[in-house]
Amino acid sequence: MRILIIGGEGTIGTSLVRYFSERHEVIIAGRSSGDIEVDIADTTSIKHMFEKTGDVDAVICAAGEAKWAPFETMSEEDYYIGIRSKLMGQVNLVRIGRAYVNEGGSITLTTGILADDPVPMTTSAAMVNGALHSFVKAVVLDLKERIRINVVSSGLVEDAVDKYRDYVPGHHPISMEKMLRGYIRSVEGKNTGEIIRIYS
Amino acid sequence: MRILIIGGEGTIGTSLVRYFSERHEVIIAGRSSGDIEVDIADTTSIKHMFEKTGDVDAVICAAGEAKWAPFETMSEEDYYIGIRSKLMGQVNLVRIGRAYVNEGGSITLTTGILADDPVPMTTSAAMVNGALHSFVKAVVLDLKERIRINVVSSGLVEDAVDKYRDYVPGHHPISMEKMLRGYIRSVEGKNTGEIIRIYS
Numbered sequence A, B: 001m002r003i004l005i006i007g008g009e010g011t012i013g014t015s016l017v018r019y020f021s022e023r024h025e026v027i028i029a030g031r032s033s034g035d036i037e038v039d040i041a042d043t044t045s046i047k048h049m050f051e052k053t054g055d056v057d058a059v060i061c062a063a064g065e066a067k068w069a070p071f072e073t074m075s076e077e078d079y080y081i082g083i084r085s086k087l088m089g090q091v092n093l094v095r096i097g098r099a100y101v102n103e104g105g106s107i108t109l110t111t112g113i114l115a116d117d118p119v120p121m122t123t124s125a126a127m128v129n130g131a132l133h134s135f136v137k138a139v140v141l142d143l144k145e146r147i148r149i150n151v152v153s154s155g156l157v158e159d160a161v162d163k164y165r166d167y168v169p170g171h172h173p174i175s176m177e178k179m180l181r182g183y184i185r186s187v188e189g190k191n192t193g194e195i196i197r198i199y200s
Helices: A011-023 A043-053 A076-100 A123-142 A158-167 A176-188 B011-023 B043-053 B076-100 B123-142 B158-167 B176-188
Strands: A002-006 A025-030 A056-061 A101-110 A148-154 A195-198 B002-006 B025-030 B056-061 B101-110 B148-154 B195-198
Touching: A002 A011, A002 A043, A011 A025, A011 A158, A011 A176, A025 A043, A043 A076, A056 A076, A056 A176, A076 A101, A076 A123, A076 B076, A076 B123, A101 A176, A123 A148, A123 A195, A123 B076, A123 B123, A148 A176, A176 A195, B002 B011, B002 B043, B011 B025, B011 B158, B011 B176, B025 B043, B043 B076, B056 B076, B056 B176, B076 B101, B076 B123, B101 B176, B123 B148, B123 B195, B148 B176, B176 B195
Parallel strands: A002 A025, A002 A056, A056 A101, A101 A148, A148 A195, B002 B025, B002 B056, B056 B101, B101 B148, B148 B195
Antiparallel strands: none
């Protein structure tokens, strides 16, 4: 398979690249590293990326940001950081990318446990993740192409525990192996329209 | 109680106004009718509305729109109709309105079954509804005010069945009485942070 991994330099992306590049041809896209530069908050940048990759068998997105801050300090504009990047960035990857995915191929998005089980300071992150879960369920009803679309929603992965432990008290750390299986299921399986939840 | 109902002229809003005005003082806000004009897609308009109402015991929003169209015809800008109106309109109602709700009072938002059970042409509507579900669960963790925030997610209500029947094959029509109980639970009950689902 020819697999495009967007956000290959992040915590999850690094694991994805390690696993998939042993078994498949991997193209890495990232904001400042990888084979192709891309900013998913910028639709033109997404278009340029796909013009460079050409057709692929799978697209995995592990990119996108949203602001973490207490609700009372969140401005309207703060919400648009997550809306433009993690939410519409991933929607636009499906909008534009579907024409570049081979029949039977897949697009796999990334959200996280906050959609279902938020913690303080995550009104924006939770919103964006919840939005994508419903989007994925809806979009497969409309798709004309024979491609699959799933989203992996993982709990806090082990490699990020040191950084986030205090923000998510009592959350189960998810081993990188377990998290990876969500993406393997989406890319190498036949599932579509699924929210692949890996929370414990 | 003093209750502000936004979108009082819509299918759901009309029922809300009929019920609550028999038991409470009701102020109706709407885009083109009611006691106060408001466009929830416009933050300044929301601010002006609350300056006019002053403090209330409950805010109910049954306003907000999103574009219904097949995925392949949806432009990036089409998604922003729902994002600015139904999604950020309701988020901004909480951001701004929380200062005008008396202690123990409530803000009740409106979404719908598409968040959990979408149908064709609803990538935007589903997304916006799902976003609000996760937002409500997250925002109550951050709230400094002693107020309650819930969202009512109803299936297709009976009064809208003639218009939408063909779009939601096999969905259970929800009686207006049953739908109303979701709002009664939020306004007159003590629940908070709840997605009140009324799907059958």
